[in-house]
Amino acid sequence: MATPASSDDAPLPEEAPATAAETAEPAAPAPARPPGPTFNASTFLLTFLFVLGILMLFDTSTRNAVATELGLLLAPTIGFHGQYILLTMFLAAVIEMILTALAYNWATDWFKAAKVGQWGGAFRKVQMAALRSGKKDRIEALKPAQAQMTQLSTDVSVAQLKGMAVTWFLVIAIYTWVGLYLGGLCDWSNAANSCLNPGAVTTSLFGAAINIYKQPGWFLPPWFVLFSLYTVPMSLLFRRLLKHYTLRQHAARASAAPGSGPELAGGVS
Numbered sequence: 668m669a670t671p672a673s674s675d676d677a678p679l680p681e682e683a684p685a686t687a688a689e690t691a692e693p694a695a696p697a698p699a700r701p702p703g704p705t706f707n708a709s710t711f712l713l714t715f716l717f718v719l720g721i722l723m724l725f726d727t728s729t730r731n732a733v734a735t736e737l738g739l740l741l742a743p744t745i746g747f748h749g750q751y752i753l754l755t756m757f758l759a760a761v762i763e764m765i766l767t768a769l770a771y772n773w774a775t776d777w778f779k780a781a782k783v784g785q786w787g788g789a790f791r792k793v794q795m796a797a798l799r800s801g802k803k804d805r806i807e808a809l810k811p812a813q814a815q816m817t818q819l820s821t822d823v824s825v826a827q828l829k830g831m832a833v834t835w836f837l838v839i840a841i842y843t844w845v846g847l848y849l850g851g852l853c854d855w856s857n858a859a860n861s862c863l864n865p866g867a868v869t870t871s872l873f874g875a876a877i878n879i880y881k882q883p884g885w886f887l888p889p890w891f892v893l894f895s896l897y898t899v900p901m902s903l904l905f906r907r908l909l910k911h912y913t914l915r916q917h918a919a920r921a922s923a924a925p926g927s928g929p930e931l932a933g934g935v936s
Contacts, residue, residue, distance in 0.1 A: 717832035723839045741844060749852045749867055752879065755892065756845060760897035763841040767834040768905035772831035777913045780823045783816070786870055790816055842894065849880045884925035 722728040745758040790812060797805040853862035861881070862868065868880040872889065879889045 690892055690895070692887035694788075699710060701838070702785035713829050713832040716836040720832070720839055723836070723843075727828075730843050731847065732841065733840050734847055737840050738844050738848060741841075742848065744847065746803060752849065752852070752868060752872060753893075756894050757897055760844055760894060763837055764898055764901040764905050767830075767837050768902065768909055769907060770837075772909040772913060773829070774826050774833075775910075776823065776826055777910050778917045781824055781914065783819045786816060838898075842891075845890060846880075853878075853880050855880065861894035877916055 702810075719729075719733070723733055741759065745755050745762075747755060748902050757883050790809075795810055797809055800873050840884070852864070853869040854864045854867075855861075862878065865878050865880075868890075869876055869878050871877075872879065872893070877889055879893070885892075
C-alpha cells in the first residue's frame with residue numbers, strides 16, 4: 668500500500684525566467700560637470716587697476732579725474748594748506764612707496780624667487796659642464812630640471828606682474844595729484860602759460876629760489892625731479908625691508924616645522 672507523499676517530497680516549482688529589466692546591467696552614472704569658473708575678486712581688482720592705469724597714461728581727463736578723487740583724501744591729510752609744499756611732496760612719496768611696496772610684497776613669493784635664483788646658478792654650471800662634455804645622454808638628463816626651472820621662473824614673473832598692476836596705478840595717480848596740487852596753489856593759467864601766484868610754489872632749492880612748479884630753463888618741472896628723488900630710493904628701501912622680513916618669517920616657520928630640511932630652514936638669504 669503506497670504511503671502519501673510528504674510535503675518535503677513535492678516537486679519544487681520552476682523559477683520564472685528573469686526579465687530584461689532584471690538582467691540589464693546598472694547604468695553608469697553620468698559624468699560630473701566640471702566646476703564653472705569662480706569669481707576671483709583680487710584678480711578682477713588687479714585687472715581693473717592695470718587697465719585703468721593704461722587709460723590714465725594716455726587720457727588726460729581720466730588721469731586728472733582719478734587724481735582729483737584721490738586728492739579728496741590726500742589734500743586734507745598732508746596738504747597743510749599749502750604752507751609746507753616740500754613736506755607735502757615727501758609724505759606723498761612715502762605713502763606711494765609704502766603702498767606699492769606692500770602690493771609688490773603681497774604678490775611676490777620671495778622664497779620661490781630666491782630659490783629660482785639659487786637653483787638657476789647651480790643649474791647653469793651643471794648645464795655648461797654637460798655641454799662641454801658633448802655627451803647627449805647628460806644633456807637629455809637635464810631637460811626635466813630645465814623644464815621645472817622654466818616653470819618656476821614663469822610663476823615668479825606672473826606674480827610680479829600682479830604687483831605691477833597696483834604700482835602702475837598708484838604711481839600715475841599720485842604723481843598726477845602732486846602736479847595738480849601745486850598747479851592749484853600757484854593758480855596756473857594755461858592761457859598765460861605761467862603761475863598767477865608764483866610765490867605760493869617758490870622755495871629755496873639748491874641754494875636758489877625756484878618756482879618748483881615750472882621754472883624757466885628746466886627741461887622737466889622741478890617738482891617732478893624732486894618727487895622722483897624722493898620716491899626711487901624709498902621704493903628700493905621699503906621693498907628690500909619687506910623682502911628680508913618675509914624671508915626671515917618663512918625661515919622661522921620652516922625651522923619650527925618638524926622634519927624641515929636645511930634648505931627651507933635657512934638656505935635662502
